[in-house]
Amino acid sequence: MGRTQKIVTTGLWAIVVLVMIALVASRSVARRDAQPSSSGISAAKFEPLFPSPAFHLTDQNGKPFKQSDLLGNVWIADFVFTHCGGPCPIMTSKLADVQKQVPRPNVKLVSFSVDPERDTPSVLKEYAKQFGADESRWTFLTGDKQKIYDTAAAMKITAVPATKDAPIIHSELFLLVNHSGDVVGVYHSNDELEIKRLIADASDLAERSK
Numbered sequence: 001m002g003r004t005q006k007i008v009t010t011g012l013w014a015i016v017v018l019v020m021i022a023l024v025a026s027r028s029v030a031r032r033d034a035q036p037s038s039s040g041i042s043a044a045k046f047e048p049l050f051p052s053p054a055f056h057l058t059d060q061n062g063k064p065f066k067q068s069d070l071l072g073n074v075w076i077a078d079f080v081f082t083h084c085g086g087p088c089p090i091m092t093s094k095l096a097d098v099q100k101q102v103p104r105p106n107v108k109l110v111s112f113s114v115d116p117e118r119d120t121p122s123v124l125k126e127y128a129k130q131f132g133a134d135e136s137r138w139t140f141l142t143g144d145k146q147k148i149y150d151t152a153a154a155m156k157i158t159a160v161p162a163t164k165d166a167p168i169i170h171s172e173l174f175l176l177v178n179h180s181g182d183v184v185g186v187y188h189s190n191d192e193l194e195i196k197r198l199i200a201d202a203s204d205l206a207e208r209s210k
Helices: 003-034 088-101 121-130 147-152 192-208
Strands: 056-058 064-066 075-081 107-113 138-141 172-175 181-187
Touching: 056 088, 056 147, 075 088, 075 192, 088 107, 088 192, 107 147, 107 192, 121 138, 181 192
Parallel strands: 075 107, 107 138
Antiparallel strands: 056 064, 075 172, 172 181
16 A cells, blocks of 8 residues: 555544544434433423322321312322331421422422321321421322322332331432323432422422413
């Protein structure tokens, strides 16, 4: 191979390498731009992620409560239990702060008990008082154990009942649901930035839902 041919060949390979680098970089940017935000909301803000399921349970006052009672309102859901010695009191405290930060009457809070056998309406009523729950906006739900765990599964929330060898396991996420009953946001309760986003998003969504 002559000197000129070597120079041409080297130049062509350099061009090929540069083109490949450019393609990899452009694909990387495209993948990054397509990723959802850390709060779990897709690129189009408040685009429905999945529908919340129909449920028929019992509130802290012993009254029937169903998913359709929430239609027309924005609501925030979590799954906790009153005897929890781990994340539940922290989650409920943070939701109490959200209640204060988002005082709109059309933003509801719904806490499902994953220990319904012990969390009777009267137990939930006392628990609600401990955290200053505004019962016109914040509902604590109990009822048939299988129905509650089915609801958690339909809302893509991890929830595993206790066994003789293991305690109850449940997710520490908050879910934001729009006025039509669609989940539009997922937030980590142990992340302060996520809680700030939840407060901002719930306020924004409630304003849009007027």
